[in-house]
Amino acid sequence: MxxxxxxxxxxxxxxxxxxxxxxxxxxxxxxxxxxxxxIATLATIDRHGPITPREVADHERVQPPSMTRVLCxxxxxxxxxxxxxxxxxxQQLVSLTRxxxxxxxxxxxxxxxxxxxxxxxxxxxERDLLRRAAPIIERIANA
Amino acid sequence: MxxxxxxxxxxxxxxxxxxxxxxxxxxxxxxxxxxxxxIATLATIDRHGPITPREVADHERVQPPSMTRVLCxxxxxxxxxxxxxxxxxxQQLVSLTRxxxxxxxxxxxxxxxxxxxxxxxxxxxERDLLRRAAPIIERIANA
DNA sequence: TATTGTTATACTCTATAACTATA
DNA sequence: TATAGTTATAGAGTATAACAATA
Numbered sequence: 001m002x003x004x005x006x007x008x009x010x011x012x013x014x015x016x017x018x019x020x021x022x023x024x025x026x027x028x029x030x031x032x033x034x035x036x037x038x039i040a041t042l043a044t045i046d047r048h049g050p051i052t053p054r055e056v057a058d059h060e061r062v063q064p065p066s067m068t069r070v071l072c073x074x075x076x077x078x079x080x081x082x083x084x085x086x087x088x089x090x091q092q093l094v095s096l097t098r099x100x101x102x103x104x105x106x107x108x109x110x111x112x113x114x115x116x117x118x119x120x121x122x123x124x125x126e127r128d129l130l131r132r133a134a135p136i137i138e139r140i141a142n143a
Numbered sequence: 144m145x146x147x148x149x150x151x152x153x154x155x156x157x158x159x160x161x162x163x164x165x166x167x168x169x170x171x172x173x174x175x176x177x178x179x180x181x182i183a184t185l186a187t188i189d190r191h192g193p194i195t196p197r198e199v200a201d202h203e204r205v206q207p208p209s210m211t212r213v214l215c216x217x218x219x220x221x222x223x224x225x226x227x228x229x230x231x232x233x234q235q236l237v238s239l240t241r242x243x244x245x246x247x248x249x250x251x252x253x254x255x256x257x258x259x260x261x262x263x264x265x266x267x268x269e270r271d272l273l274r275r276a277a278p279i280i281e282r283i284a285n286a
Numbered sequence: 287t288a289t290t291g292t293t294a295t296a297c298t299c300t301a302t303a304a305c306t307a308t309a
Numbered sequence: 310t311a312t313a314g315t316t317a318t319a320g321a322g323t324a325t326a327a328c329a330a331t332a
Contacts (some may be wrong), residue, residue, distance in 0.1 A: 007259055007262050007270065008259050010262055010277070011262055013274070013278075014273060015255055016281070017277045017280040017281040019168060020281060021165075021281075021283060021284040022162055023284070024284045025161065026162075108155075111158060112151065112158055113154075115154040115283070116150050116151050118283045118286050119157070120150050122279065122283075126279050129272070129276050130153060130157060130279060131156075132272055133273055134157050134160045135156075135160070136265065136272065137161065137163075138159070138160040140164060140258070141163035141164040143261050143264075
């Protein structure tokens with residue numbers, strides 16, 4: 001069954017190329033003196049609006065005590081706000097400050113800058129190919 | 144200049160999709176009780192044949208003392224061999240044992256299994272698109 | 287009694303500095 | 310004197326266990 005073999009080969013090729021580009025993108029990350037987890041936590045808080053620390057921990061697949069430490073750092077830097085939960089005295093609600101949003105925006109802008117330069121070096125046909133491939137890659141990731 | 148804007152948009156789309164798939168692939172990683180660095184080190188040694196610890200450290204972008212510890216663990220597990228350098232008494236040459244090669248092969252097989260299933264769910268046209276996109280992604284990563 | 291968030295403590299991974307042996 | 314590899318030590322980051330406050 002040749003199709004199966006070819007799919008396995010494609011899986012191998014895709015895995016290598018995607019992981020390699022991801023490593024490169026990670027490496028080209030701008031440095032705001034924040035760790036990857038700290039940046040990712042900001043993104044999660046930005047995306048899921050006012051959210052409890054427990055929920056943030058679940059999203060980031062990290063234990064609550066670890067998230068406590070991350071949130072303390074982000075709070076000290078003035079990147080997040082904590083407010084009391086309206087109906088449950090045990091919980092808190094965390095959200096981004098204006099500075100937090102600004103930092104996240106700048107982080108994204110700089111991350112994409114390196115990749116944009118690489119893409120500009122491609123031919124128009126190659127860029128078009130990637131434009132059509134990206135949604136498929138995204139779909140696989142979300143499967 | 145609309146082309147520039149479109150390239151920036153593509154950069155954004157590509158970054159998100161690639162990073163997301165990479166995270167997913169990382170998460171679907173089999174567990175042999177070895178860390179990511181340890182597995183990556185095995186792959187580097189496999190790829191670059193008999194190689195000195197210093198060179199392995201450079202490849203993995205890690206400092207020599209850190210690599211010393213990684214190599215000690217791999218040696219204790221019987222995954223690598225160390226032999227004296229033929230002409231320089233200070234250096235060593237590291238290579239994979241049969242067990243090391245086997246573990247690496249099994250690791251790859253399991254990692255690709257999840258992705259292969261996802262790819263098999265696509266249409267033939269979509270797979271063909273990815274087949275043509277993969278080398279371009281690889282080229283960007285190596286740029 | 288169960289749950290949220292925190293504190294105390296330990297483990298893993300990586301780094302820098304200092305040391306040994308060879309070139 | 311310079312370089313390869315190691316040992317000693319320290320700093321992030323995350324984990325589990327135990328605790329306080331609230332449901």
